[in-house]
Amino acid sequence: MDFVTMLCIVSERQRAMPNTTIQTAPSCFDSIDPTSLSLVQAQQHILAACPPLTQSIKRPLRDALGHILAQDIISPIQVPNHVNSAMDGYALRGEDLPNAATKNFELVGIAFAGKPFEGICGANQCVRIMTGAPMPAGTDTVVIQEQVEQLDAHAIRIGTGHRAGQNIRQAGEDIALNSVLLQAGRRLNPADLGILASIGIGEVSVYRPLRVAFFSTGDELRSIGETLAAGEVYDSNRYALYGLLKRLNFDVLDMGVVKDDPDLLEQTLKNAAANADVVLTSGGVSVGEADYIKAILNKLGQIHFWKIAIKPGRPLAMGQLDQATFFGLPGNPVAVMVTFLQLVQPALLKMAGETHPQPLLxxxxxxxxxxxxxxxxxxxxxxxxxxxxxxxxxxxxxxxxxxxxxxxxxxxxxxxxxxxxxxxxxxxxxxxxxxxx
The missing domain is CATH 2.40.340.10 (MoeA, C-terminal, domain IV)
Known part of the structure; x- marks a missing residue:
């Protein structure tokens, strides 16, 4: 028997053998599950189902960091409010600058940021000026001090290479009067606090912080400080979720670990929904016999979907519990964080009033x-x-x-x-x- 004939016989025997692989439903090991939503579909459904908050509160400027503006900020002044020097140097008339040789100027005074020069600078005269000081009457140009030769207490010499209008800041070049400085939906950062202070605003209207209640589910979970028995693990998900939520400046309610008991889970969900805008759980949304969240949510509210074509994090539940929005995350720690970042965080940011909730790529x-x-x-x-x-x-x-x-x-x-x-x-x-x- 030659090699080719032997291969054909083996192949025929393999085709005749029964297929012993068993699969009764799509699983997380499948690369394609026709019953799952794509990531884009899931994001669209979630964002469409999460209306933003409308309640606003007043916050002093220093307490507004990380909060989201509820109203546009209209500038009541212009910044700078006067033409001023951008450098330490000498203010003079641009038309007096030398073109082909050095030139001497009479020094007639000095201008500080808080104490301007009150006189008028005439032809071939100059005023010693500090950064931020208003430009003296008659001047439109500043020559920096490093490019000036001091002759004596009353005279300087300037060379060529300068241009009229250099080294000055125009009034309103940073912020124009009545301009929209910051738009509603913006999360205030440290630079925003500085720019608000620069126009004299000490209090802003922001959306109230989103209230999020969260807990973990599972008989195997133990809190820090408890002794682990066989098969038990410390609950890491609550601490990761706490960090993810607090950095977004939300009000968080940690409801601990809830056992795989349907009655206890149902009561905890009711309590969470009564005290928060959003209820967030980890674990209990897959197809295991002890995964009760989906069934309870169907009883108490309305579920939207629970399988998404992503890895990690295929199972995810979303629905309504009374007036609260519910998210049920998977139990594996990385899947919890990934599904939060991709699906839950944009929705929470939108609910909190932020206008650009999607992550940077x-x-x-x-x-x-x-x-x-x-x-x-x-x-x-x-x-x-x-x-x-x-x-x-x-x-x-x-x-x-x-x-x-x-x-x-x-x-x-x-x-x-x-x-x-x-x-x-x-x-x-x-x-x-x-x-x-």
């Missing part, structure tokens, strides 16, 4: 081989850095399992691999989402 050169199959959007953890030549590069943080929380701690970004993409080779361009914590 940028391109980087991948330094690692990233294994992937088309069908789902994947978020691998990466370390973003810059080469000596200024190029952005990223490499993965090792093993990418959804339970490897250290991969999130070591990372400073997510590597975003769209659903249609397959394995990435080192040297290819990928998109990354930097962490902003």
């Amino acid at each position: 940028m391109d980087a050169i991948c330094q690692s081989r990233l294994k992937k199959q088309p069908g789902r959007t994947e978020f691998q953890r990466g370390i973003l850095s810059r080469t000596a030549q200024g190029q952005l590069i990223v490499e993965k943080t090792g093993y990418q399992g959804s339970g490897i929380l250290s991969s999130m701690s070591q990372a400073n970004c997510l590597i975003v691999l769209p659903d249609e993409r397959d394995t990435v080779q080192a040297g290819e361009i990928v998109q990354v989402q930097p962490f902003n914590w």
Whole structure:
């Protein structure tokens, strides 16, 4: 029997053997699940179902950092409110500048930022001027002090190479009178506090902070300080979610760990919904026998969906509990953080009044081989850095399992691999989402 004939016989025997693979439903191991929503579809559904808050409060300027403006800020003044010097030097008339030789000027006075020169600067005269001081009458140009020769207490000499109008700031060139300085929906940052102070505003109208109640579910979870028995783990999800929520300046209500008891879960969900705008849970939204959240939510409210074509984080529930919006995240620690960042955080920011809730993406050169199959959007953890030549590069943080929380701690970004993409080779361009914590 030759080799080709032997291969044909083996092939026929294999085709005759029964298929012993069993699969009764799509699972998280499938690259394509026709019953799942794409990431874009999920984001669109979630954002459409999350109306923004309308309640606003007044905050003193120093207490407004991180809050979201509820009204446009209209400037009541112009900044600067006068033409002033941008440098320390000498103010003079631009038409008097020398063109072909040095020229002497009579020094007739001095101007400070808080004490302007009151006289008039005439032809071939100059005024010693400090940064920020109003330009003296008759002047329109400043020659910096490093380019001036001091002859004596009453005279200086200037050479060529200057132009009329140099080194001055025009009135209103930073902020114009009655201009929209900051728009509603903006999260106030440190620079915003400074610019508000520069126009004399000491109090602003901001949206009240979003109230978010959250808890973890599972009989296996223990709190810090408790002794672990076989099969038990410390609850890390609540601490990660606490950090994710607090950095967004939300009011948070930590409701602890809730056992896999339907009655207890139902009562906790009712209490959370009565005290918060958003209820957030981790665990209990997959197909396990002890995963009760989905069934209880169907009883108490309305569920929107619970399977999304992403990795990690396929199971996710979203619905309404009375007046509260509900998000049920998966239980694995990395999946909790990824689904929060991609799906929950933009929705919470929109609810809180922010007008630009989507994360920043940028391109980087991948330094690692990233294994992937088309069908789902994947978020691998990466370390973003810059080469000596200024190029952005990223490499993965090792093993990418959804339970490897250290991969999130070591990372400073997510590597975003769209659903249609397959394995990435080192040297290819990928998109990354930097962490902003």
